[in-house]
Structures are given as structure tokens and as C-alpha cells.
Amino acid sequence: MFKGYFYLLFLLLLVKGNDIQAQDSVLVFRTLDSARRLPGDTGKVNWLIDKGRSLGRYFDKRGTENPFFQEAITLSLRMKYARGAFNAYNETGTSKRNKSEYLLAADYHQKAVKYAEEARNDLWLCIALNNTGVDYRRMDDQLEKAFDYHFRALQLAEKINDVRNICIAINSIGNIHLSTEKYAEAINHFEKALELERQSKNNLGVAINLGNIGYAYQGLKKLDLAIEYYKKSLAVNQQLDNSVGLAICYNSLGSVYQEKKDYARALEYLNKALEVNGNVDDKVHVAESYLNIGKLWSLQGKHEEARKYFMQSINLSLIWRFKYLLMEAYKAMAGDFKASGDFKHSMEALDKSLVYKDSLINEKSSLAWAQTQAIYEVDRKDNQIKSLEHDKQMSELRTRRNVVYTLSMAGxxxxxxxxxxxxxxxxxxxxxxxxxxxxxxxxxxxxxxxxxxxxxxxxxxxxxxxxxxxxxxxxxxxxxxxxxxxxxxxxxxxxxxxxxxxxxxxxxxxxxxxxxxxxxxxxxxxxxxxxxxxxxxxxxxxxxxxxxxxxxxxxxxxxxxxxxxxxxxxxxxxxxxxxxxxxxxxxxxxxxxxxxxxxxxxxxxxxxxxxxxxxxxxxxxxxxxxxxxxxxxxxxxxxxxxxxxxxxxx
CATH class of the missing domain: 3.30.565.10 (Histidine kinase-like ATPase, C-terminal domain)
Structure with missing residues (x-):
């Protein structure tokens, strides 16, 4: 669980730009309408991309396409403007990833790779390769592809000495090793990334890599070392006043103390995580903290206390529709009822857990189906734009040819x-x-x-x-x-x-x-x-x-x-x-x-x-x-x- 939280922090390093919350949808679409009346040149493309970035959160929260990016893609393809196409595809891919549409995100970022290669711009190519690697890493079953993309990015970033992309690639490769339980190799990569982040004075990157090293040591069952690195990460996050990072560190310390069977300290840190999570907009962390505290009470045989926290997690997850947490909470409650000998209620809770598991599987299949259809439509649209531009050029060439023929006939x-x-x-x-x-x-x-x-x-x-x-x-x-x-x-x-x-x-x-x-x-x-x-x-x-x-x-x-x-x-x-x-x-x-x-x-x-x-x-x-x-x-x-x-x- 800790790895997932540090992964979220890591994504903050990839996303550049100052997204703002749009307050008025009418104003947004008036802005887009005004943009369409601007002259179709590279300046308009760059303006559309900047506007798309600033209003990205507005469209992401509504689960809709960002029309500024789509307009920028269409205009860039018509103009054969490689830089505009790269930026528009790259930003759209990141937007898709923010909405968990990883298949579509990878498709857009691969298009960004193509235009970066066409422009022969190594920095763009590093960015696009790292982003594509992150997309595949989020798919769980595509870790080999993710490794290939990050490794290519690392080689290229080292060639041009781009520290930012070197850190991203090394950290990502380390996370891939974590996912495959190759903890020693993961530690080696995180330590390299940590040193570079310290040299760059990037404290957020320092906190992330310290926490990831702690997670790797926990995987190796070196719990005291894990605690040492978690506390180092905690200290940096306290300096940054980073609520998300603090919650992650407290949850991780609670997890490792629970593994050491030091339940008092585990409960202390989990309660601190719960307190900090109150300052975080995403309520999924609060629901998860309730679930972790419930599991801790259950391990100690205090079933009433455990069920109270399980129900708090369930009630919050029902409000915010956190299906994965509902599945886990009912599963944990089923285990608690079974431990206390209440097999009837254990079966009822297990049935509810399976219902949410089936729902998640169906949603995943539907999402994959929808994204495949969307990829087909996107490629079809892009090919139509290229075809229309080609036809336009052919028409202009035919017109010029006819003029030449006419003048020649007069001569x-x-x-x-x-x-x-x-x-x-x-x-x-x-x-x-x-x-x-x-x-x-x-x-x-x-x-x-x-x-x-x-x-x-x-x-x-x-x-x-x-x-x-x-x-x-x-x-x-x-x-x-x-x-x-x-x-x-x-x-x-x-x-x-x-x-x-x-x-x-x-x-x-x-x-x-x-x-x-x-x-x-x-x-x-x-x-x-x-x-x-x-x-x-x-x-x-x-x-x-x-x-x-x-x-x-x-x-x-x-x-x-x-x-x-x-x-x-x-x-x-x-x-x-x-x-x-x-x-x-x-x-x-x-x-x-x-x-x-x-x-x-x-x-x-x-x-x-x-x-x-x-x-x-x-x-x-x-x-x-x-x-x-x-x-x-x-x-x-x-x-x-x-x-x-x-x-x-x-």
C-alpha cells in the first residue's frame, strides 16, 4: 500500500504547469469559441495548449475531453507543426492517465514519442518515453513494456545530461523492481535517484525516494531499516508541510510497527495518518486509514472496536463510491466475524465483498473496450486530417499546373x-x-x-x-x-x-x-x-x-x-x-x-x-x-x- 502512495507523489514530478479550477463553464466555452476565431498559426497552437493546461482540472473532474488540446492537435496536424503536435499529444496523454484511462494515455504518449523523434528533439523524447513508461506501469500487467520505455529514457537522458528525466527514469525502474519484489535492485536504483535529487535540491524527490527505500527494506523484512527511512521521509515532508506525504509516512510506519507486532505504536501512527488525512481533499485516504485501524484492532482480538472502524470506512466509501475499498473492508469484516466464531455474518460480509469485486472486474473490461474503440476513433480522425491536408495540397498543385499549361498554350x-x-x-x-x-x-x-x-x-x-x-x-x-x-x-x-x-x-x-x-x-x-x-x-x-x-x-x-x-x-x-x-x-x-x-x-x-x-x-x-x-x-x-x-x- 505504501508503494502506491509514494507513486502518487512521484507523479507530481511529471506534471508541469499551473492547473487552476475553472469556476464558470460558460466562460470556459466562450474562451474556446474566441480561440477558434484566432488566426491558424503556431502562436494559436501554443495558446491552446497553455489554456488546456490551466483548465485541465476543470475537464478532468467532469470526466470530459479537453477541447483545447483536441483543437491544438487538429491544427498542429494540418500545419505539420511537430512541436505543437508533441505538446498536445503529451498533455492529452497525461490528462487521460489522471482519469485512469491508461490504454488511451499510452496511445497518446506514443504519438508524442513519434513527433519527438520526427523533430529529433532528445529532451522531448525523454519526456514522452518516461510518460509512456508510467502509463504501462499503471496497467500492472505491462511492466516489461514500462521497463523498456524507462530504460530508453534513461539512456537518452544520460546522453544529454538531463537530471530531471534521469531521476524520473531511475525512480520508475526502481518502482518496477518493487512491483516484481526485486527489492535489492530497487534499493540500488532509489539510492541513485536520491543522490541526484539531493544534488538538485529537490526535497519532494528526496522524500519520495527515502520512502521507497523504506518500502523495499520492509519487503526484505529488515523492519528497523524500513522504520529509519520512513522517519527520514517523514522529516522532509514535515519541512515541506506536505499533507499527502505526511499521511503516507504515518500509514507506512503504522504498517511496519504492525508487522513488528508493536500494536500500540502502530495505532499511534495510524491515528496520526487519520488526523492528517482530514486536510487532504481526496477522502480515499481517510477511508483507507479507518480500514487499517480496523485491521489492527482485529489482529488484537478487539472485534467491536475493529467493526466500528470497518463501518466508518464502509460508510465513507459508499458516499464516495470507492469500490475497491468497499471490497477490502467487507473482506476484512468477514475475517473478523470468522475469527469471533460468527460464521453467518462472516458469509454475509464475504458475499458483499465478492459483489464489489465482480463490479470492479466488469468496470475494467468495459473501460478496456471503450478505450479500444476510442483509440480507433482517434486514429481514424488523425488519418482523415492528414488525408484532407494531402488532398488540399494536391488540389493546389493541380491548380498551379493548369496555370502553367494555360500560359504555355498562350506562348x-x-x-x-x-x-x-x-x-x-x-x-x-x-x-x-x-x-x-x-x-x-x-x-x-x-x-x-x-x-x-x-x-x-x-x-x-x-x-x-x-x-x-x-x-x-x-x-x-x-x-x-x-x-x-x-x-x-x-x-x-x-x-x-x-x-x-x-x-x-x-x-x-x-x-x-x-x-x-x-x-x-x-x-x-x-x-x-x-x-x-x-x-x-x-x-x-x-x-x-x-x-x-x-x-x-x-x-x-x-x-x-x-x-x-x-x-x-x-x-x-x-x-x-x-x-x-x-x-x-x-x-x-x-x-x-x-x-x-x-x-x-x-x-x-x-x-x-x-x-x-x-x-x-x-x-x-x-x-x-x-x-x-x-x-x-x-x-x-x-x-x-x-x-x-x-x-x-x-
Missing amino acids: FILMLGVGGFFYIRHRNLETKKQTLQLELRSLRAQMNPHFIFNSLSSIHRFIWSNNQEEASDYLTKFSRLMRMILDNTQYTFISLNKELESLRLYLDLEKLRCNDVFEYQITVADDINEEEVMIPPMIIQPYVENAIWHGLVHKSGRGMLDIEVTLKGKTLTCTVTDNGIGRKKAIEIKEKKGQTHRSMGMKVTEGRIDLIRKINNTKEADVTIIDLEDETGKALGTKVTLILPVEFIF
Whole structure:
């Protein structure tokens, strides 16, 4: 519990800016309306970010989006203003983390990392990497990712000698070691951070690291050393007059004295924590103090006193809807009733604890679902902004080109007839090609929602079947695949290794979704450089999906899917072979189920191949499907051969 409190103090070091409490919502939105009438330049972006910071608490308390940050993001993307995009994404990520939306926070901070890298600004990159690490650390099951981000931040901060980010990274890595009970390594990192904080004369950082060292020694059962460091941290917090820090130290001292079975001193410090918590706005600390004192009385067999404090914690938690504390308080009360031999009331309290536990699990699943949808919407909006800006630039280029053509025609009036003929012919060919490209982009856009809808349905099924572990695993992989799809489908061609990477991730998801009823193998010819060969994105996946859901899932026994890629000249051949039930049997199954519609993915992909054939003016782009049978005519599966023209990077 102590670690959690010192973690809250640590977050104060990450958040820069002077947030103020807005008093009038009308004034806030009048300010935003006035901002929208300002000229769209870098000054406006910086003003929006400053306003968003100052009014951040206003929007956080209401659980709403900060429109100043959103406006800053939109304007920065239109202007291609890297600094504005970095600051807006970074601040929005921190705001999301303050509302415990850690998945969204990580997504925004990763975008900040991207723009810091584009700007080649090492300080920005340190800040964004540390913030992303904190987001993942708050997710509990993402500690490995958190470590990677903080380690990158530490290396970069040491390179540029930025003490603030060095301290943050070292402290964070220490906290990760605490979470994994590697206490000796944690102490080593906290002592390094402590020395740097002392050199920087940052007393808040000194207090945090002293307390964290105390927690690590408590984990090692070196209780006297733990008390020594807790008291050192307490002394610094008293100098700072920091109510939150004082409450944390008193609670920690109460915990360690309780572990030493010195119940009198434990009660003394817990009562001090309760007294200090009265000066803290967040009533969760008061409710927790009541709970800790109740546990202490229960350990001493003083059941009436214990239950009095348990009820005070419960009553306060009911008012402020602290579900986690309600679960813990009822659980502690159940144990107290059991210790006194009152098994009936013990069971009643335990039932209430389980009700709040189930509620917390459901809330966590719903939050993860909502954040995944929000990430999709944010990425879709960002891509729309980039697409509109690109179209605007293309329109300006076309306008300039037409002006040049007009002036050229006036200068060469004698060649008007011949020049006009070639100009009209060239323009018609360009227009036809652009039309085909737009149609191809439209078909790609149809392909992605089709796949995303199917995957979201699977996540929904896992959650409703209360299979939390598989749902979490599936959701993590799906989020990564969705990001890859959104990135890849911005381009007409992507490298073969990216296409195969997303295909492998898709197959892993389908294996999980189908309970491992099939295996797969992807073979790439030795003479192919996967990074140089460029193909249209998401072109193979529909045939793989068709093989799985119409061939392999209905097969009795282990299914096998073979994908083979070869290259001849500028023509790529991809063969997808399955040992499923065959097309005839699949059609019979569909008819029995009343399913007569044709696969959306197959239909869209055939349209894409037809357009690729037209754009490249070639007959080589083609797809053939062969039913595999033995000598008696028994179905052995299906073989799909996909032939595509390819591009090369070099």
C-alpha cells in the first residue's frame, strides 16, 4: 500500500504547469469559441495548449475531453507543426492517465514519442518515453513494456545530461523492481535517484525516494531499516508541510510497527495518518486509514472496536463510491466475524465483498473496450486530417499546373492544335488513373472495417463468457494489429515483411479465437528480400480468412494452412493451401444455416485485383482457386494462387 502512495507523489514530478479550477463553464466555452476565431498559426497552437493546461482540472473532474488540446492537435496536424503536435499529444496523454484511462494515455504518449523523434528533439523524447513508461506501469500487467520505455529514457537522458528525466527514469525502474519484489535492485536504483535529487535540491524527490527505500527494506523484512527511512521521509515532508506525504509516512510506519507486532505504536501512527488525512481533499485516504485501524484492532482480538472502524470506512466509501475499498473492508469484516466464531455474518460480509469485486472486474473490461474503440476513433480522425491536408495540397498543385499549361498554350499559339491534342490526351489518362486510385483506396477502406468488426465481435464474446485472461490477451494483440492496419493502409504499397508481420499476427488471433484447431506455416523464397518488395496492403488476408472459416474450422482433426511466397521478375506469386473440407462441403454447410451471402472480404479483394490490373495495364494480376481432391473425388482442401505485380524500393 505504501508503494502506491509514494507513486502518487512521484507523479507530481511529471506534471508541469499551473492547473487552476475553472469556476464558470460558460466562460470556459466562450474562451474556446474566441480561440477558434484566432488566426491558424503556431502562436494559436501554443495558446491552446497553455489554456488546456490551466483548465485541465476543470475537464478532468467532469470526466470530459479537453477541447483545447483536441483543437491544438487538429491544427498542429494540418500545419505539420511537430512541436505543437508533441505538446498536445503529451498533455492529452497525461490528462487521460489522471482519469485512469491508461490504454488511451499510452496511445497518446506514443504519438508524442513519434513527433519527438520526427523533430529529433532528445529532451522531448525523454519526456514522452518516461510518460509512456508510467502509463504501462499503471496497467500492472505491462511492466516489461514500462521497463523498456524507462530504460530508453534513461539512456537518452544520460546522453544529454538531463537530471530531471534521469531521476524520473531511475525512480520508475526502481518502482518496477518493487512491483516484481526485486527489492535489492530497487534499493540500488532509489539510492541513485536520491543522490541526484539531493544534488538538485529537490526535497519532494528526496522524500519520495527515502520512502521507497523504506518500502523495499520492509519487503526484505529488515523492519528497523524500513522504520529509519520512513522517519527520514517523514522529516522532509514535515519541512515541506506536505499533507499527502505526511499521511503516507504515518500509514507506512503504522504498517511496519504492525508487522513488528508493536500494536500500540502502530495505532499511534495510524491515528496520526487519520488526523492528517482530514486536510487532504481526496477522502480515499481517510477511508483507507479507518480500514487499517480496523485491521489492527482485529489482529488484537478487539472485534467491536475493529467493526466500528470497518463501518466508518464502509460508510465513507459508499458516499464516495470507492469500490475497491468497499471490497477490502467487507473482506476484512468477514475475517473478523470468522475469527469471533460468527460464521453467518462472516458469509454475509464475504458475499458483499465478492459483489464489489465482480463490479470492479466488469468496470475494467468495459473501460478496456471503450478505450479500444476510442483509440480507433482517434486514429481514424488523425488519418482523415492528414488525408484532407494531402488532398488540399494536391488540389493546389493541380491548380498551379493548369496555370502553367494555360500560359504555355498562350506562348505556343502556332502549335495550339497539336499541343491541345496531347494535353487533353494526357489529362484524360491522368484523371482515369486518379479515379482508379481513389476507387482502390475506397475498397481498402471497406476491407479494414470488415476485419475490425469480426475481431471486435470475438473480444465481445470473450468478455461475455467471463474469460478475462483470454480477453485481455486477445485485446492486446488486436490493438497491436489494428495499429498496424491503420498505419499500413495509408499507403498504396507496403513492404512484404510488414504485410507478412500483420498476417502472422492475424493468424495468431484466429488461432486463439478458434481454440487452436489449426496450425499454419509461412514460407518465403530465399531469393526474396522482404524489405525491398512492395505489395498492396491486406491483399492476402481475405483468402487466409476464407480458408480458416470455410475450410479449417469445420474439419475434424488438426487443420493445416500453408502460405508460400515466390518471386519471378516483377511478379509475386502467393499460394494459400488448406487441408479443410473443400468448397462444396462449405457451401452445403452455409445453405443449411441459411447463409447465402458472399464473403465481403473476398468480394472487395477481387475488386482490388481488378483495379490493380487496370492501373498497371497488365493481365498478370490474377487469382485462381483449385479444389484439391484424391483419386476417388474426396475433398482434400483448397488451393488459392494469387499473382500480383510488385514494386521495389530500389
